[in-house]
Amino acid sequence: MISLNLLVNAIVAGVLLGGFYAAVSVGVTISFGMLDIANIAQPAFILLGCYAAYLTNGLWHLDPILTGVIMSPAFFVLGMAVYRLYYYAFERRGDQAIQGLAFFFGLLFVGEVSLVLIFGVDYRFVEAPYIGPSLHFGWLELPLRMLLPCIFSLITIGITQLYLTRSFTGRAILAVSQDPGALQLMAASPMKIKQIAMGISIATCAVAGSFLIIIQPVEPSIGRDYIGRIFAICVLGGMTSFPGMLIAAMLLGIVESITSTFYGPSWAPAVSFGFLLVALAVRPAGLMGR
């Protein structure tokens, strides 16, 4: 007989996890879903965010989420630089799908190995007053270290959504995602728009990374587990839809949490990647359609 308490707590933990997963995926929804840039190196940037938070937390006792926010502009610039390079090397040349993928794969790998060289393979964690305590409602447990990242994730996604739908550049990004040609008629340069979009995409990694290191200790190779999650969420969510992405993220979080609780955490990676394979095989159009 499955304990109801355990099940409900697992589901709740899954929802909180899902909120966080959505923040991790929003960057790829922009770069891959909207702009067709298969940035499989996204986890490397997220880990960069993790370690940035780790450093400031260790050196100056800065709150990780604060670090994430402060680092966003730097990550934004980094994102723009990465897109620039990608554009000049690949997009301009046309049909070089393998080279583009190999480029990002190389980035992912170089990122991970660099972190290993600098920080080693030990798990790193941060300290903050909300890591440890939980809110209790009867037998319902809400760990603060999961609740706060979830809330801030939703805020981050909300802000990004607002920007995309309300600002001129944001709407230009949405326009480019639908029809790159149309933008040239408006005398706006698709390349510059995409550059900004990529900047935003990587900027989200700064905060997402800070959330991640709050939720769990990190070491360089955990990035690989996130590739499956990120792309599974992006595909299932319909590629471009933020609401879809949120639902897909929650779904994944819940399934992972239940699997972890009842079958052990060693099966968790298979869940997300299994999700992805199933999503790709069955509904590449995603849950919300395109």
Add this chain to the structure above:
Amino acid sequence: MAETLLEVKGLSKRFGGFVALDGIDLSIDKGERLGLIGPNGSGKSTLVNCLTGTLQNETGTVMFEGKPLNGLIAHERTRMGLARSFQLPKPFHSMNLIDNIRIPLLYTVNARHGHHLTDTAIAERCEALLRDVNLADKARRRPRDLTQVEMRKLELARAVATQPTLLFADEAMAGLSHSEVEEILAVLFRLNEEGLTIVLIEHIMSAVMSFSTRLVVLVAGHKIADGPPQEAIRNPEVERAYLGE
């Protein structure tokens, strides 16, 4: 009574909520030169994609030479005798022109029952096909060394290499100069004289009017006219579609 080559009944295609084609009926006879026109977004290319198998239509039946096409994917339809050229030329850029032509010979002509061209026969056939479109002198060059009109001709030659019974020429003349359009038209006329049924999808009205024995007009996924070119053009709905209310 001419023999019906392609019979389309009730073909519809949706993209999510958007209806690209709505219940299209169309019949093409052997030897015809059919012109297919319509404003941008009217569904012409979608129709070609559905008929050649690049896309799958949701409803409707398509019969080719009396055999049903539903469920068959693109390369199977090509082997049955339906060929198409692409709106934006899609050459095999890592190969020279001869090898570009060789692919359809190896994979369509040699894949059919009975036929089996030897390597020498294939080589000869490649040269001959390139000669027919005046590309023989560039036979060993790569597609990147070709001009726009030469790419269009390669595109047509590659489609013709499959030995089709029906060819969809999808905007083969877009962006070409007047003399270049005449060049392509000459090729198409000759192919038709040799027995190939051709559907010309085009925006260049002069070319369509001079080429077609019959004109079909698509607007917003509906067929609004189907008949002799001069009649179809004078159809008030057609005028409205092109000139607005």
Add this chain to the structure above:
Amino acid sequence: MRAPVFWAIAIAVGAVFILLTRSFITNEYFYFAGYVVLEYIVLSTAWNILGGYTGYTNFGTGAFFASGAYSSAVLHKLPTLVHNVFGWTIPGVPLPVMILVGGLVAGAMGLGTGYLTLRLRGVFFAIATLAFTIVVQTLIVNWDYVGGSRGIYIIRPAMSPITGSYIQYLFTLMTILVVISVGIARSIENSRLGMGFASIRDDELAAEASGVPTLKLKLIATTLSGALMGMAGAPLPYYVTYLDPTSSFNLSYAVNSVAMPVIGGMTSWIGPVIGAILLGTIQQLATVTISSALNLLIVGVLLILFVIIAPNGIVGLVNSWRRREA
């Protein structure tokens, strides 16, 4: 040159190589290091059949390679299992048979993954292969019969079936695999199949419209590529003597099998060979002098540099240099 001639030359070169090394080189370290370089030649050549020839990037080399290794581990334990369950005594499975089985298992996996994902665009296929590696790794980690995350110890036989040490035997087997994979790659290049692959790589829609059965060919490429990778992995348990998921699914296999063809050149059989010999040798030398992490960093950086500056690899650079001289 015609395919049979190439095979003859390849076999001859392989035979000469085996004879020369075994006659003159006694330093066991050479065979240990050389085995890894040969292994990478097979992996890169296999990768390139699907990657360079057909245009589909596979990041899941680890899954195919490791499934070959683990199928050997299963077969290695088979006599014990059969004895415990049925009481029969059966002879141990010879390594060449394990290699064949490894190839079959990995080939079947290639067919399966391909069937699930090859109808989608190349990008999704690549991501799916990454996913696939993690899934297979998780399955192995949770499978106690092959040791799970603790790993499994395989005792290297004391006697080699042929003259020399057991490592020399493994070296010989891997040389044979190199000859086989290079021979297959070269044969594909100039064949109808190879042209079909190239048409898919250049423009899949146009290929399909020209009568090329793209799904079928892609499945052939994935199956063949996977099978060769599985065969390369089959002797691994006897080479390392301690088989565990972390090292056998190591991402370095994936990175190297992408980097070596990219750096060597993806359009011809010789590119992966050059890339593998170059990078493989450098890495083997570097592992002694610098840390393996730094070593891998260099591979990653080289991959990025080549992909940006010289996308056609060393072979491409040589070709354009030759064209300029002409």
